[in-house]
Amino acid sequence: MxxxxxxxxxxxxxxxxxxxxxxxxxxxxxxxxxxxxxxxxxxxxxxxxxxxxxxxxxxxxxxxxxxxxxxxxxxxxxxxxxxxxxxxxxxxxxxxxxxxxxxxxxFDGEGFVRGMLQKGQPAQGKRALVVGSGGVGSAISASLAAAGVTALTLFDTRRESGEALAQRLRKHYPTLQVTVGERDPQGHDIVVNATPLGMQPGDPLPLDVSRLTPGCFVGEVVMKSAVTPFLQAARERGCVTQQGVDxxxxxxxxxxxxxxxxxxxxxxxxxxxxxxx
Amino acid sequence: MxxxxxxxxxxxxxxxxxxxxxxxxxxxxxxxxxxxxxxxxxxxxxxxxxxxxxxxxxxxxxxxxxxxxxxxxxxxxxxxxxxxxxxxxxxxxxxxxxxxxxxxxxFDGEGFVRGMLQKGQPAQGKRALVVGSGGVGSAISASLAAAGVTALTLFDTRRESGEALAQRLRKHYPTLQVTVGERDPQGHDIVVNATPLGMQPGDPLPLDVSRLTPGCFVGEVVMKSAVTPFLQAARERGCVTQQGVDxxxxxxxxxxxxxxxxxxxxxxxxxxxxxxx
The missing domain is CATH 3.40.50.10860 (Leucine Dehydrogenase, chain A, domain 1)
Structure with missing residues (x-):
């Protein structure tokens, strides 16, 4: 009242x-x-x-x-x-x-990191790939850096977005290893789709899921469906997944x-x- | 929700x-x-x-x-x-x-006039006394004028307040008969207490209730109690009354x-x- x-x-x-x-x-x-x-x-x-x-x-x-x-x-x-x-x-x-x-x-990225923790997966010391360097991708990258990942790979189809985000990350986290321009998930413990791919039926997957390391943590920002095609593919590879709504x-x-x-x-x-x- | x-x-x-x-x-x-x-x-x-x-x-x-x-x-x-x-x-x-x-x-005064109508007492053609020319007294006077009273008597312990209100009323309602400085209810069909008198125990009544014409309409702005001492006295004189909360x-x-x-x-x-x- x-x-x-x-x-x-x-x-x-x-x-x-x-x-x-x-x-x-x-x-x-x-x-x-x-x-x-x-x-x-x-x-x-x-x-x-x-x-x-x-x-x-x-x-x-x-x-x-x-x-x-x-x-x-x-x-x-x-x-x-x-x-x-x-x-x-x-x-x-x-x-x-x-x-x-x-x-x-x-706090957009904080929600991602807290969701990981909730699933028993602290980000600290891990290597992360974030696909998409727009608003939410930048926020997740920032929160992953704050949570102590040691390496962060950024990919955006507009390469300058990834570069600009990398610069801001390096300024605040000088010891963080930041790589720009790759979207091969191999060798990453954390893989994030921070693009809108998955919103529309028929969207391509944001990355090559066959290169996901089984057991790695795969998260998604798209909330169109609870389990997007990307998350479904990651589950089939044996990855731990996090939905957009989490x-x-x-x-x-x-x-x-x-x-x-x-x-x-x-x-x-x-x-x-x-x-x- | x-x-x-x-x-x-x-x-x-x-x-x-x-x-x-x-x-x-x-x-x-x-x-x-x-x-x-x-x-x-x-x-x-x-x-x-x-x-x-x-x-x-x-x-x-x-x-x-x-x-x-x-x-x-x-x-x-x-x-x-x-x-x-x-x-x-x-x-x-x-x-x-x-x-x-x-x-x-x-709309403070509109509430007063609508309350009268609700009680079967249109203000049109009536003679009204409004005691108190502050915010709420001014609003009630304005609404009574808009509702078609023919005469309006204003009283305020600060006489200049009553005078200023009278000027504003005359400007908008040139045929309205406005008198300032009297608080004798005799000869009025509508009598309003628009002062805070009645808020505190022991307050004097706002006017001489023995001069109320039986059957006239008496209204009150004080909401401290449903029936203030002023309304109670008016009822005892055989007046129709309106509470502040109305x-x-x-x-x-x-x-x-x-x-x-x-x-x-x-x-x-x-x-x-x-x-x-």
Whole structure:
């Protein structure tokens, strides 16, 4: 029940119709007696900077979830950015600190890494291949680097995207071994599809699955179906797999911590969510 | 269930803790299958103009309910003001018209007049006394004028407040007979307490109830108790009375119409409201 005591998390993007966060966060807040609401607001780029600033001048907005098309623009609107957001070049969470400054972070990749941990597969010391150096690929790469992978191979059909991401990674993680331009999964313990391939029927697979090392960890960002053709092929090779939706739920505990809210597990969030996958 | 399809009515004021609108509107919206939410946002004067403007640049905010301390400031922030809001010198509702302009209106007094009608007492052709020329007294006077009273007597302990209100009334209603500085209810068909007298135990009555004409209509803005000492005395004189809370519920259908939403009756709103008086 919304009242004058309710605190808000603004969910900012456009269009809003595909937003899922309200149906995941709000039932969990309600089930846990937290008087907090994720509030979707549709905002176009020309109106976004002023709205973001205004919302944080209210007395009851405690944070913002940022989505398309504002993730990149937000990096220039906050006062400080986490290393992960700097590397990703995008920001999907904003909070106000006690000094009155806006802090931005990026949890898309954190959801991937937490999902691995949840499956008993810490990223630390591993060698990873990330196919796709766009927004989500950059975010996953940044989080894998933060989680301690020793080598990261990047591939993007636009080679300059991969190169730019590699530069940002090397700046923050000078000892990380970064290679650009390859998409052979052989020799990698972690393999990620961070491209949209799998969204459309008939899409080619993002890489040559016959070169996957059996037992390696294969993750996917596409949420079109629970088990995409890529994940299916990886399973048939004997790989451990992670679905796109796992990332979605696993990143929410990271957001909750960022906003200073009580801890939840992804499993609890799945149980209370008003959407099913 | 809030989703990316939800439309919002921003409820703007500070502090927010005493807001009642969310608990009245939201259950009624839910009971009527309307995916709309009144969303309280606490905002202080220095942040208010930018927030108001920003909210109306979103794609899903359909209106704003304005409360303390912003009702007066809002008159200078909108592109056009209804005559009632001009006379009241205050604005408690804002919408965006198709031309992209902000329109302000004021429904505090409309709630009073609708409550009268509901009790079979149209204001048209009547003589009214309004004691108190502050925000709510001005709003009620403006709405009584719009509803067609022929004479309006104004009283305020700060005589200049009454004079200023009289000027604004005469400008918009040149044939209305406006008298300032009297609070003798004799000869009036409608008598209104628009002062805070009745909020505190031991407050004097706002006027000499022994001079009330039996059968006249007596209304009250104080909501501290359902039947204030003033209303009790008026009842004992054989007057028809209207409680402060009637105004609150009766103004909501006016807001709904202003925002282009389906019609409700005050009685329906009372039945679904999550607060009781």
């Amino acid at each position: 919304i009242s004058g005591h309710t605190r808000l998390i603004a969910h900012l993007g456009f269009p809003t119709e595909s937003f899922k966060a309200p149906m995941i966060y709000n039932p969990w807040f309600a089930a846990n007696g937290l008087d907090i609401n994720v509030m979707p607001m549709g905002v176009k780029p020309e109106a976004y900077p002023e709205l973001l600033r205004s919302l944080f001048r209210t007395t009851n907005v405690i944070g913002a979830l940022i989505t398309m098309p504002h993730k990149v623009a937000t990096t220039a609107l906050v006062d400080s950015l986490s290393p992960t957001a700097q590397i990703a070049g995008a920001c999907n969470a904003v909070r106000l600190n006690k000094a009155g400054e806006l802090e931005g972070d990026m 990332m979605l739920f696993e990143m929410i505990p990271a957001y909750l911590a960022f906003f200073g809210l009580p801890a939840a597990t992804a499993e609890e969030l799945r149980q209370t969510a008003e959407i099913r996958y | 809030i989703s990316g399809h939800t439309r919002l009515i921003a409820h703007l004021g500070f502090p927010t803790e005493s807001f009642k609108a969310p608990m009245i509107y939201n259950p009624w919206f839910a009971a009527n299958g309307l995916d709309i939410n009144v969303m309280p946002m606490g905002v202080k004067p220095e942040a208010y103009p930018e927030l108001l403007r920003s909210l109306f640049r979103t794609t899903n905010v359909i209106g704003a309910l304005i409360t303390m301390p912003h009702k007066v400031a809002t008159t200078a922030l909108v592109d056009s003001l209804s005559p009632t809001a001009q006379i009241a010198g205050a604005c408690n509702a804002v919408r965006l018209n198709k031309a992209g302009e902000l329109e302000g209106d004021m 105004m609150l519920f009766e103004m909501i259908p006016a807001y709904l119409a202003f925002f282009g939403l389906p019609a409700a009756t005050a009685e329906e709103l009372r039945q679904t409201a999550e607060i009781r008086y």
